[in-house]
Amino acid sequence: MTEPAARRTRMPGEARRRRLLEEAIRLFGKRGFEGTSLEAVATSAGVRKQTLLYYFPTKDALLEACVQETSRRVAETLTAALEEETSSSHKAEAVIHTLFRVAEEWPDFPQFIREASRLGPEVIERFAGVLEPLRRRALLFLQQGMSEGAIRSQDPALLLFTLYTAVVGSITEAGVLRAVVGEDQSRTALHRREQELLRFVRNALAPGEGGTAGTGASTGA
Amino acid sequence: MTEPAARRTRMPGEARRRRLLEEAIRLFGKRGFEGTSLEAVATSAGVRKQTLLYYFPTKDALLEACVQETSRRVAETLTAALEEETSSSHKAEAVIHTLFRVAEEWPDFPQFIREASRLGPEVIERFAGVLEPLRRRALLFLQQGMSEGAIRSQDPALLLFTLYTAVVGSITEAGVLRAVVGEDQSRTALHRREQELLRFVRNALAPGEGGTAGTGASTGA
DNA sequence: CCCATAATCTGCCGCATGGTAGAGAGCATC
DNA sequence: GATGCTCTCTACCATGCGGCAGATTATGGG
Numbered sequence: 059m060t061e062p063a064a065r066r067t068r069m070p071g072e073a074r075r076r077r078l079l080e081e082a083i084r085l086f087g088k089r090g091f092e093g094t095s096l097e098a099v100a101t102s103a104g105v106r107k108q109t110l111l112y113y114f115p116t117k118d119a120l121l122e123a124c125v126q127e128t129s130r131r132v133a134e135t136l137t138a139a140l141e142e143e144t145s146s147s148h149k150a151e152a153v154i155h156t157l158f159r160v161a162e163e164w165p166d167f168p169q170f171i172r173e174a175s176r177l178g179p180e181v182i183e184r185f186a187g188v189l190e191p192l193r194r195r196a197l198l199f200l201q202q203g204m205s206e207g208a209i210r211s212q213d214p215a216l217l218l219f220t221l222y223t224a225v226v227g228s229i230t231e232a233g234v235l236r237a238v239v240g241e242d243q244s245r246t247a248l249h250r251r252e253q254e255l256l257r258f259v260r261n262a263l264a265p266g267e268g269g270t271a272g273t274g275a276s277t278g279a
Numbered sequence: 280m281t282e283p284a285a286r287r288t289r290m291p292g293e294a295r296r297r298r299l300l301e302e303a304i305r306l307f308g309k310r311g312f313e314g315t316s317l318e319a320v321a322t323s324a325g326v327r328k329q330t331l332l333y334y335f336p337t338k339d340a341l342l343e344a345c346v347q348e349t350s351r352r353v354a355e356t357l358t359a360a361l362e363e364e365t366s367s368s369h370k371a372e373a374v375i376h377t378l379f380r381v382a383e384e385w386p387d388f389p390q391f392i393r394e395a396s397r398l399g400p401e402v403i404e405r406f407a408g409v410l411e412p413l414r415r416r417a418l419l420f421l422q423q424g425m426s427e428g429a430i431r432s433q434d435p436a437l438l439l440f441t442l443y444t445a446v447v448g449s450i451t452e453a454g455v456l457r458a459v460v461g462e463d464q465s466r467t468a469l470h471r472r473e474q475e476l477l478r479f480v481r482n483a484l485a486p487g488e489g490g491t492a493g494t495g496a497s498t499g500a
Numbered sequence: 501c502c503c504a505t506a507a508t509c510t511g512c513c514g515c516a517t518g519g520t521a522g523a524g525a526g527c528a529t530c
Numbered sequence: 531g532a533t534g535c536t537c538t539c540t541a542c543c544a545t546g547c548g549g550c551a552g553a554t555t556a557t558g559g560g
Contacts, residue, residue: 070506070507071506074507074508089313090312090397091311092311093311093313093314095547096548097546097548105508105509107547107549108549109507109508111548112506112507113507116549173397175452175454175455176311176394176454178454179454179458182455182457182458186459193459212475212478213475217479219449219452219459220445220449220479223444223448223449223455224441224445226448226452227448228444231444231447233400234396234403234444235440236400236403237403238414238443250437251440251441254437255441257433258441261482261483261485262480262483264482295538317518317519318518327538327539327540328517328519329519329520329538329540330537330539332519334537336519338517338519
């Protein structure tokens, strides 16, 4: 065994690098960072471990590059989507829709973000750094919507956080979904989740009649 | 170094076992399954690795036990909470409140559930098995609420899933929250998240637009 | 054609980890 | 006080992993 490994076809560095990143993101997301060996990433990309280490000198460097790549990509995609959608009132939905579309085209990628954000604050901060402009835009958008009365008044940052968890959760917890619903894990299912989440969010944002945020002290009662 | 390890105080098996489980759940949740060594679990519980392997013959067995313990505990807690809350209209909120209270008392535990549900379908199915009765109850409750008009009509299973992701996300994505909000990660923050999520969910559940929004479900007082 | 450089490989090392084998200490029961 | 059981330990092994050294081949410029 161990196939003499007939020297893989040579590739221009940049292409190889991208290929390795892609596999790394996929595997880190699927099996976790510690659960994925460099060997596994390398062979998945059709190359030997040393070739991987040629492009990324350490495993941490590889992770770092994955984080950079994913955050760059998501920022880019979202920005483009926001450019395109001019109607202010539909921007929130455009963001959600875009995220689901990305998840559909590249399912491993949300999983990776999830995993990465578990690996300590530094990693999250890298994400946050790249996405900062988008975050500011989102906050402004929410605040504006609130003062115009289009969105129920509340803490915009916490709202943004809740939205984030709902979206990422809906996308990444597919395993749980199957257990809860018994549903098959197909494109259709993803679309249905998107529709469901959209309605859910729309209702949650709608300015309730008496519901001006207030103190919300009405909890446990 | 290596402290002659002056033979730890003997413990009645059951107590030692529980202690080990507690540490395992904590560390698996914090650093991930593959990211946590048996040695780490053992020394955290003040004992040598071999003692750990005496109680749990393999790492997988340990994981299995952790899953069983957590699911048993969450089922127990939720069931108790539901017994206590008689008002049907407040049951949903009681569940959310209980989950947050558990997360407050035992912060490592939601993290563990998250991690565990990443480790493959078998694990999730174990959870699902134990929580099955609660799931059925929840579905019935939601359906009933819908037919009574107290809850907006929709697919109950998908709704339950969305609720699950929102709750678990709000609890576990603390790191992200800090990055998004800049908030400190204290008790207070957890409470605020609970309040926020409660209002969010209440609004999302409220039946159709057109002003009927605030009926039973909105401000519970 | 030759040489520099880029890209990929083989071979290996040190270390941590999951797991085995088995000894020994506390404690009860006869 | 011998026997047996429960609990904890020391010592060790095999494997897998991250990473180093360096050989080897393709490729493009003089």
